[in-house]
Amino acid sequence: MSRYTLPARALHWLTAIAILGALAIAVWIDGMTLSPAKIRLINYHKWLGLTVLWLWVLRVLWRAGHRPPPDVPMPAWQARAAHAAHWALYALMLLVPVLGWLTSSASGFPLVYLGLFHLPDLLAKDKELAHQLKEIHGFFAWTLIGIAALHAAAAFKHHFIDRDGLLRRML
């Protein structure tokens, strides 16, 4: 059975790790009072989000020139659902980090990736707007996590129940 190309697999798993890391930190620091540790974690969260963003760019460029392996046999509705989920994940993996960047800009915190690279502010400081953007960022982040969870559950179903080798294409 044909697999995804090595770069496609690497980009997939690096993105998954970055998203899960950003999620873990976001959940951990929610409601935490400000401390040096919280400041560090907030910055790590932003760095992971920016990592998702540049991985997204590489991934889309790679995907444009390399077709994924054909679907394994499955009911048409499942194939349609899987492809719809992939499209939604691509859209959200772009949208959620960009919303995070907008939130950070509107909050008056410029992004400095890895503490080294100063990125431009997308918005002027605006507390009210920052609050709304944070809510929207969170909403779409949880939407992303929800769809990613379904995506993972479907992969496990193929692997452990259907035993059709689908998951191995990404390993």
Add this chain to the structure above:
Amino acid sequence: MTAPRSLFAALSAALLTWTTGASARPIDAAHSQIGFRFTQMNVGVDGAFHKFSGDIDFDPAHPDRGHITLTIDLHGIDGGSDDANGLVQDKDWFDVAHFPSASFVSSSVKTDGPGRYMAAGTLTIKGTSRPVSVPFTARPEGRVLQLQGSLPVQRLQYKIGVGDWADVGTVADQVSVTFRIAVPQ
């Protein structure tokens, strides 16, 4: 009786003005700004002091006769975010309950190049007083003299952000205080 007395008052005021060069004028706080920029993990964040007052006696023609007094009410501090404002008045930071204000009082003012001046004096924050030299420019704008400048402050010298916050890897030691003070003429 009234006329000689008011004449005497006018003469005394004139004499006082003459001997001190000019009288100190209260600043126009509504048209002035004192801000600060601090850095956390290389991210520059802007904060501001929203409540302050001062008296400034400064004539660009005679800078050495100048005298500057500024007092910042630290209840009006803005740490740049809700998170920061939740603790900037606490004991580890400005301890506003014990040290409600910060001040700068000049001891001498001198010229420091064309259009540039230097005010030496004492900066007092959180009970710590240290000598500082504040460079500034002066520019007349209509009936107002605009004094503008900035001063790097090492926050730990004044015990601002102690305890866990003393780690300068998270919040850098150096804070840049910037000001634009409007002095009505």
